[in-house]
Amino acid sequence: MTWIEKQRNILDYTLSSLFRRKGKNLALIGVYTCIVFFLASVMFFTYALKREAALILKDAPEMMVQRLLAGRHDLIPLDYGEMIQKIRGVESVKGRLWGYYFDPTNGANYTLMVNEKHFDSGSVIIGKGIEKNLPGDQFGTLPLKAQDGSYLFLKIKSTLSSDSELVSSDLILISETDFKKIFAIPEGYVTDLTVRVRNPKELTTIATKITQLLPDTRPILRDEILRTYDASFNWRGGLLLIILLGSILAFVILAWEKASGLSMEEKREIGILKAIGWETSDILLMKFWEGTVVSLSSFLLGVILAYLHIFFSSSVMFEPVLKGWAVLYPKFRLTPFIDFYQVVALLFLTVVPYTIATLIPSWRTATIDPDMVMRG
Amino acid sequence: MILHPAILALSIGSILISLMLILSAYFGLLILKKWDLKSGSEVQLSLERKTYLISTVMAYAFSFQVLSFFLFIYTADHLSPLFSGAMCAAGTLNVNRWGYPTFLLKMINFLFAGLWLIINYTDNRAYDYPLIKWKYGLLLFAVPLILAETIIQTSYFLGLHPDIITSCCGALFTPEKQGITSSLIALPRLPLEVLLYLGAGLSIGEGVVFYWKGKGGWLFTFTNGATLIVAALALISFICLYIYELPTHHCPFCILQSEYRYIGYPIYMTFLGSGVSGIGVGALMKARSIESLKEIAPRIQKRLVIFSLLCLTIFLIISGYQMAFSNLKMVF
Numbered sequence: 001m002t003w004i005e006k007q008r009n010i011l012d013y014t015l016s017s018l019f020r021r022k023g024k025n026l027a028l029i030g031v032y033t034c035i036v037f038f039l040a041s042v043m044f045f046t047y048a049l050k051r052e053a054a055l056i057l058k059d060a061p062e063m064m065v066q067r068l069l070a071g072r073h074d075l076i077p078l079d080y081g082e083m084i085q086k087i088r089g090v091e092s093v094k095g096r097l098w099g100y101y102f103d104p105t106n107g108a109n110y111t112l113m114v115n116e117k118h119f120d121s122g123s124v125i126i127g128k129g130i131e132k133n134l135p136g137d138q139f140g141t142l143p144l145k146a147q148d149g150s151y152l153f154l155k156i157k158s159t160l161s162s163d164s165e166l167v168s169s170d171l172i173l174i175s176e177t178d179f180k181k182i183f184a185i186p187e188g189y190v191t192d193l194t195v196r197v198r199n200p201k202e203l204t205t206i207a208t209k210i211t212q213l214l215p216d217t218r219p220i221l222r223d224e225i226l227r228t229y230d231a232s233f234n235w236r237g238g239l240l241l242i243i244l245l246g247s248i249l250a251f252v253i254l255a256w257e258k259a260s261g262l263s264m265e266e267k268r269e270i271g272i273l274k275a276i277g278w279e280t281s282d283i284l285l286m287k288f289w290e291g292t293v294v295s296l297s298s299f300l301l302g303v304i305l306a307y308l309h310i311f312f313s314s315s316v317m318f319e320p321v322l323k324g325w326a327v328l329y330p331k332f333r334l335t336p337f338i339d340f341y342q343v344v345a346l347l348f349l350t351v352v353p354y355t356i357a358t359l360i361p362s363w364r365t366a367t368i369d370p371d372m373v374m375r376g
Numbered sequence: 377m378i379l380h381p382a383i384l385a386l387s388i389g390s391i392l393i394s395l396m397l398i399l400s401a402y403f404g405l406l407i408l409k410k411w412d413l414k415s416g417s418e419v420q421l422s423l424e425r426k427t428y429l430i431s432t433v434m435a436y437a438f439s440f441q442v443l444s445f446f447l448f449i450y451t452a453d454h455l456s457p458l459f460s461g462a463m464c465a466a467g468t469l470n471v472n473r474w475g476y477p478t479f480l481l482k483m484i485n486f487l488f489a490g491l492w493l494i495i496n497y498t499d500n501r502a503y504d505y506p507l508i509k510w511k512y513g514l515l516l517f518a519v520p521l522i523l524a525e526t527i528i529q530t531s532y533f534l535g536l537h538p539d540i541i542t543s544c545c546g547a548l549f550t551p552e553k554q555g556i557t558s559s560l561i562a563l564p565r566l567p568l569e570v571l572l573y574l575g576a577g578l579s580i581g582e583g584v585v586f587y588w589k590g591k592g593g594w595l596f597t598f599t600n601g602a603t604l605i606v607a608a609l610a611l612i613s614f615i616c617l618y619i620y621e622l623p624t625h626h627c628p629f630c631i632l633q634s635e636y637r638y639i640g641y642p643i644y645m646t647f648l649g650s651g652v653s654g655i656g657v658g659a660l661m662k663a664r665s666i667e668s669l670k671e672i673a674p675r676i677q678k679r680l681v682i683f684s685l686l687c688l689t690i691f692l693i694i695s696g697y698q699m700a701f702s703n704l705k706m707v708f
Binding site: 039042043223224226227230231234235237238239241242245280281284341342344345346348349352353355356359360362363366367 | 378379380381382384385386388389392393396425428429432433436440443444447450451454457458460500538
C-alpha cells in the first residue's frame with residue numbers, strides 16, 4: 001500500500017468515525033467556529049480600517065506646520081510660510097484655514113474648511129452627513145452663527161459625493177471671507193501651513209530646519225500620522241484580542257476535556273482497531289486527521305462568517321469599540337480585503353492552541369491497551 | 377510591546393510548544409536513565425509509550441518552527457512602518473538587541489528539530505531502537521535552545537516600542553559602516569562566486585558518488601554545509617543586488633516582500649531544506665554500522681541526498697536566473 005493510499009484510508013475511517021458521533025463533534029465545531037469568527041472579525045476589521053486610513057492619507061501633504069502657544073495649537077502668521085519657503089528643498093508652502101463649528105440644533109460638530117476652488121462668498125458645499133441631519137433643509141440655506149453673535153445664512157450650493165464620505169461626512173467647504181467672518185480670524189493669519197518637499201528623503205532634515213528657524217512651531221510628517229494610526233488601530237485590535245484570549249483559553253480547556261473524556265464505546269473502538277492490527281502510530285495518525293478535519297472545517301467556516309460580518313453587514317458587533325463614535329458618523333462599507341498574512345496569524349492563534357491541547361489526550365487514547373479495554 | 381495579532385500568535389504558540397517540550401525533555405531524561413529494552417517491567421512499558429508522545433510533540437514542534445520562522449520575518453517586515461528609519465525586517469530586527477538573536481535561533485532550532493525527526497524516523501524503522509540514547513541526548517540538547525528562543529523572542533517583542541529611531545537596511549547593509557555585516561558585503565565577489573559554484577559542483581559530485589557507492593557521507597555533509605554557508609554569504613554579497621537591480625542594496629529580507637514577487641521564500645526554503653537533509657546524511661553515518669539498521673539507514677540516506685541536491689539545484693537555478701535575467705549588469 002502506498003503512503004498516500006494509507007493516508008486516504010485512515011482519513012476515510014476518521015470521517016466515518018466522526019459522523020458516527022455527530023452531536024459531540026458538531027458541538028465542538030460550533031464552539032471552535034465561534035472562536036475563529038470573533039478573532040477573525042477583529043483582525044479583518046482593524047486591518048481594513050488601517051488600509052482605509054492609509055488610502056485617505058495618501059494624498060495628504062507630506063508635512064504640516066503648526067504654531068504652538070503655551071503648548072496649544074494656535075494661528076500661524078503667513079510670514080512664517082515665507083520663511084519656510086526660503087529653506088532649500090521646499091517646493092511650496094500653503095496656508096490652510098479650517099476649524100470646528102458646534103451646531104446646537106442637532107448637537108453635532110462640523111468641520112469647516114476654506115477651499116481654494118470655492119471662491120464665491122455666501123454659499124457652501126456640505127457633506128452627506130450634514131445634509132441628512134439638517135433641520136429645514138428645504139430652504140436651501142445653512143445658518144451659521146458668527147463670533148459676534150450675528151447669523152450668516154449661507155446658500156447650499158451642492159453636496160459632496162458619497163465616495164469620500166469617510167472623511168467628508170461632516171465637512172463644510174466655505175469661502176475665505178465667510179470663514180474669517182464667522183471665526184473673526186485676523187488678517188495675515190491661517191490655521192496651519194502645508195509644506196511640499198521635492199525629495200521625500202529630505203523631509204526630516206527640513207523638519208529639523210523649521211524647528212530651528214521657528215522654535216514656536218511644530219512640524220508634523222504624514223508618515224508620523226500614518227504610524228500613529230497604525231499603532232492606535234493595532235492597540236485597539238490587540239486589546240480586543242487580549243480580552244478574547246480568555247475565550248481561547250476556555251475553548252482549549254473544552255477541547256482538552258472533549259479529547260480526554262472518551263466514552264466506553266470509543267475506547268472499545270480503539271481496542272478493536274488495535275486488536276485487528278492497527279499500531280499506536282496509526283491511531284496517532286488517525287487522531288491527527290481527526291484534528292485536521294475539525295480544525296479546517298471550523299477555521300474555514302469561521303473565516304467566511306467573519307468576512308461576511310465585516311464586509312457585508314458593516315461589522316455590527318465591533319463598530320462602536322473599534323471605530324470610535326460621533327454624531328455625524330459616516331455610513332461606509334469597508335473595501336473587502338484579506339491578506340494571506342492575517343490568515344496565517346489567525347491560524348496560529350486558533351489552530352495551534354487547539355492542536356496542542358489535544359496532543360496529550362490523543363496520545364493517551366492511542367496507547368490504550370486493547371486487552372484492558374476488551375476485558376472492560 | 378505592540379499588541380499585534382501576529383505577535384500574540386507567535387508568543388502564544390512559542391510558549392505552548394515550550395511547555396510541551398519541557399514535558400518531553402523530562403520524559404527523555406527518564407528514558408535515558410531507565411531504558412532497558414530487554415526488561416518487560418511496567419516502567420519500561422510506560423517509557424515505550426512515552427516515545428510516541430515525544431515524537432508527536434517533536435513533529436508538531438518542527439512544523440511550528442518552520443511556519444513561525446517565516447511568520448516572524450514577515451511580521452518584522454510588516455511592522456517596519458511603525459519604526460521611523462526602518463524600511464524592512466532588517467530595521468525592525470535592529471530595534472532592540474534581541475531581534476537578530478531570535479532570528480538566528482529560529483534558524484538553528486529549525487535545523488535541530490529537522491535533524492531529530494530524521495534520526496527518530498530511522499530509529500523507529502528498526503526493531504530494537506538502536507539510536508534511542510543518542511536521540512534523547514540530542515533532544516535534551518535541543519530543548520534548551522528552543523526554550524531560549526521563546527524567552528529571547530518574548531524579550532524582543534516586549535522591547536518593541538513604536539517610533540524608536542533605528543537604522544534602516546540602507547544604513548545597516550552599506551559598505552561604509554564598520555562591523556560584521558559590512559565586512560560580509562565587502563567580500564570579493566569573484567572568489568565567492570567561484571567558491572559557490574565549485575562547492576555546488578563538488579556537493580553534486582559527492583552526492584552522486586555516495587548515492588551509487590555509499591561512500592563519503594561525511595564528506596558530502598561537510599561540503600554541502602560549507603556550500604550553503606558560502607551561498608548565504610553570496611546571497612548578501614551579490615545575488616541580492618541582481619534581485620533588487622540596485623548595486624548598493626544588500627538586504628537579505630527585502631527579497632521576501634511582494635515587490636520582488638516573494639522570491640525570498642523559495643530561496644530560504646531550498647536553502648534550509650538542503651541544509652537539514654545534508655546534515656541528516658552525516659548524522660545517519662553512525663547508523664550504517666548498526667546491525668538492525670544496516671539496510672534501512674543507507675536507504676534513508678539516499679533519499680536525503682537526493683532531496684538535499686534537489687533543493688541545492690533549485691537554489692542555484694533561482695539565483696542564476698535572477699542574475700542572468702536581471703536588468704542590472706555589473707562589470708568586474
